[in-house]
Amino acid sequence: MDTSTVKIILQILHFLFFGYAFLAIVSYIILSIISGKETLEYLKKNSFVHYKDILSSAMSPSITIIAPAYNESLNVVENVRSLLSNHYVNYNVIIVNDGSKDDSLERLIEAYDLEKIDYIVNDKIKTKPLRAGVFKSKNPAFEKLMVVDKENGGKADALNMGLNISKSKYVACIDVDCLLLEDALQKMIKPFLDETDTRVIAAGGVIRIANSCIIRGGKLIDVNLPKNLLVQSQILEYLRAFLLGRMAWSRLNGLLVISGAFGIFDKEIAIAVGGYDTNTVGEDMEIIVRMRRYMEEKNEKYRVSYIPDPLCWTEAPDSYKIFISQRNRWTRGTIETLKKHRKIGFNPKYGSFGMLSYPYWLIFERMAPIIEVIGLIYFAILVILQEVKWEYALSFLVLSYMFSVLFSIIAIYSEELTFHQYKKKGTGFKLVLLSALEPFLLHPFVLYAAIRGNFDYFFNKKKKWGNMVRKGLATT
């Protein structure tokens, strides 16, 4: 190969990197504009809604909250209390103790006065069998609660058991340690009941970070910005992702994921597609993709809806080790789902799902860390070969950094103008400062975790969930 050919190849590579970055930035801008519009529309629509009517109505549809628990002995009693304090009238809670090795079940039995009942499980979805069985409380105050003790089969298997047992039309699948606000269910059920010509198959909500927040009796009392920089950075990341990203995908009816921390599903469709996939670590994304695929193939009008209200608060990892493990799992989940449903990608038969959502996730979510690492390696080679055009490198590095900071600030604005959760004096300044620091505090670790996720997916097939140690939310 002569030098001119090498130069041409290098030029093409430069343009590819440039084109990718340019498209990514343009897509972020477009998505944030659509998100803004959708959020405004949502706020307008809900500025005169009478939620109380739905709260007290016996005609409101039944919802089952399914919360899988595995070795949650430390906080399970408190967490269940929080789930039982919802204001919606027509709901029940199923705690699926997924073969915990600790004393979770004993604690629940003691705290809620549970007794074993005879129960016939309709195995619509195959799951691991019951272990100790099904429990209900003798105390009428906890009549909404049911505890199911089964053999360990993982989160997806536990959720499937909940789907089998639920008698409700809708199921809310949540992480047992999440704090659900009292009005979460009626706000989340609204999209299902509002549509007349389209079937809403699932709805998700914004997940907020509860570290350092004050929680009393299962209720959120005070919202604080944590001191830990890693957690602070995740708050900013969540604001960007939920307020500037998912709202737009909801508008485009292109949502491919509803956070496993909290989502409501049309049970009939969830069961029709076979429930959660037990062979993936990204079961929350996979079930949405499968449900969408099912509806597309049935040629039925459907929607996956999304609510911007801060309804569910969860504990974010506060150590880099746990954070990397979590993101590694998310990456593997994305790869597994996109691979399993590759038939959809670029397939006009699936409409915007196949031609827009899937390709976007593949190119800008799945491929992004790989392209970034290739770019970094390529840059390192150029440095070694002293071929870097520093003027270009510096100007574009500054530009991309400035864009990233500005984008975070816009996310903060979006939060301030809508839900204004971080009210305390000085928090605004901290968040702006964080926008400048976050590309150094969080992004390198996100990238590392994604690359590790790719590596583990291809070369470490045995790796499953990984550790997700939780300390429990601050309660007073």
Add this chain to the structure above:
Amino acid sequence: MINYQPLISHFKESPLLIQIAWVASCVLITAIILLSIYLKIMRYHLRKKEKENTQFKNEYEASLIEYLYSGDALGEMNATQESIIQKIKVSVPIKAKRKIIISVLYNLMNEVSGEMSDSIKLLYYKTGLIRYALERLESKRWHIIAKGIGELTRFKIDEVHHKVSKFVNHPRSEVRKETQLYLVSLFRFEGLSFLNNLTTPLSEWAQIQLLETLQKFDDQQICDIRPWLKSTNDSVVLFALKLAQIYNQFEVQDTLMELLSHPKKQIRITAIQVLTHLYGVEAKELLKANFNDLSLEEQICFFGMLEKLVMPTDEPFVEKYLFHKNFEIQLLALKILKSINIDKYMGLSQTATNEKDSSMIKLVNSL
């Protein structure tokens, strides 16, 4: 003094792409600085506004309570009440304050009834708040109209119903919903007459709201729902079915029977459920005769009916489904047999051919 000349010359000599990148970076830096400053100001104002609003709310809450409790038995306005009205009138033109007054008034409205409720309505008129609500009806923006209608509903302003009812077929469902709520909240069952000509679908959310509103009234004398059960609008039929169930409309059983052959499956299923609730024995016999022509969901629903309305004569029919492949049907059939012929049920364990059936029989026995 710093000499920027070399920097400017260098910039001018740079390739166009680099120039664009630096200019864009400068624009972004400026935007970041300006937005950061504005964020600080905005947060300060939000906090200040919140504080002021709380203060204003407390102040007006006290005044409004005083207004309500200083009225005499004859309903005549006294000096205290007049002065409170004057005080509120001054604040009403300011949008933020008007919003707080309305919210305080509404909360009070929920807590009082009778004369006091009329007194609030009078205040609503006298302070000129009604004028702003009516102005909202003229707006071109749908959510403003919806808010206006909502406000008129909350303060029970039935005198303007001719201005509100024209929105019953508004293109936005939110406006239609508010109009429907207005009509039902203020005119009770008579307000439901909009269903006669409703061409747009009535969402499940709207139906629940309307039913909840209707149930708040003391007078539960419902009008004839037959025309709605025969409506060509499926959502109206479903709503009427809910009315039939809630208000125990035994007199419409014949019309409900007709709905068992409605082209829409959801309507057929709901009709079975309502007939179950109304002890529709005739429907049971009809469905039993046509059982094999029903969809699976209808069959399950029918077994639900049978569980409630079973007679010893149904035993041969039930026996056919004791080992049905569908879980719900099998469970219900076993439960029904147990309830009508326990001896035969106890003998079932010998006839069960597989483990699943045996365990099901055992479990139903323990229920």
